[in-house]
Amino acid sequence: MPSLSINKALGIVPNASEHGYLVDQLLEICHWFMALLFVGWSCYFLYTLWRFHRSRNPKADYHGVQSKASAHLEFSVVIIEAVLLLGFAMPIWAKRINGDQYLNNADAFRVHCIGEQxxxxxxxPGPDGVFGKTNAAFISASNPLGIDPNDPAGADDFASKFEIHIVNQRPTVIEITSRDVIHSFALPHMRMAQDAIPGSRIPIWFRPIRTGSFDIxxxxxxxxxxxxxxxxxxVETQAEFDAWQKEQSALQHPAAATPAAAPAPAAPAPAPAK
Ligand SMILES: [Cu+2]
Known part of the structure; x- marks a missing residue:
């Protein structure tokens, strides 16, 4: 990659994912190619202003330009664009959409993401690694995700809002949906974005390569x-995530986390039926 980077000049955020450099390379190539086109066509434009100025051409020429130079230039632009598309964009895309090593990876780190206005x-999924079933019918103030209270797999599930924690270096799969309109879950540092569509749960996959806090x-x-x-x-280490998970799971399931402690205050007695 050239040391003079158009990406950097335009303010691209640092990459934090394994595949991100491929996206950056392609962007950089496209930017340089566009810069070259801009300069080339600008020079040609200035040349035509001079070459076809009225003072040089007092009489109209009905045969036009005879030179084939511009046709050759156009043709080379088509060739370069074909190389960009077939040689770079398509192979990178093919590599990106092949998610086998993530989607079928039992060790992948998995989170569900729900967008809403x-x-x-x-x-x-909590320490057991299994997501409890969810159903909109169970959504309430204390159960914003609608986790099915009858599903034992959901007993240790927990939720977070506006902040997602993932583990550095682990293959990560985030399944994205929306509760209302179409949103787009965009992670500029991970070079990832995916529309959140009501009724669909769409996975994205990547591997974070540095710890830190990144914008969503x-x-x-x-x-x-x-x-x-x-x-x-x-993005944190496995130990940091485990500690955070333990803390969140305990906060959201106080009874389950402290079985030996004093029993939780009894639920208020149901009001007598009238
Ligand atoms: Cu939105």
Whole structure:
């Protein structure tokens, strides 16, 4: 990659995913190619202003330009664009959409992501690694994701809002959906974006390669509060994640986390039937 980077000059955020450099390379090549085209066509434009100025051509020439130079230039542009598409874009895309090593990977880190006006929520399977079933009928203030209370797999599931925690270096699969309109879960540092579509659960996959806190933005104009639909992706070590998971699971399931402690206060007695 050239040391003089158009990507950097345009303010690209640092890459934090394994595949991101491929995207950056392609962007850089496209930017340089576009810069070259811009300069080339600008020079040609200035040349034509001079060459065909009225003072040089007092009489109209009905035969036009006889030279084949511009046709050759056009043809080479087509060749370069074909090389970009077939030689770079398509192989990179083919590599990206092949998610076998992620989707069929038992060790992959999995989270569900739910977009809504105007927030991002995340559903973690908890220490057992199995997601509990969800159903909109169970959604309430204390159960914002609608986790089925009758499904034992959901007993240790927990949720977070506006902040997703993932583990550095682990293959990561995030399944994305929306509760209302179309949003787009965009991770500029991971060079990833995927529309969140109501009724669909669409996976994205990548491998984070550095720890830190990275922006999440909604990449699809989704309503009046769209601008506020941002969050943070915290990439941390496995130990840090385990500690956070333990803390969150305990906070959200106080009874399950402290079986030996004093029993939780009894639920208020049901009001007598009238
Ligand atoms: Cu949105």
């Amino acid at each position: 105007f927030a991002w929520s995340f559903h973690y 933005i909604c990449g699809q104009l989704c309503g009046s509060g769209h601008y506020g639909m941002r969050g943070q992706m915290v």
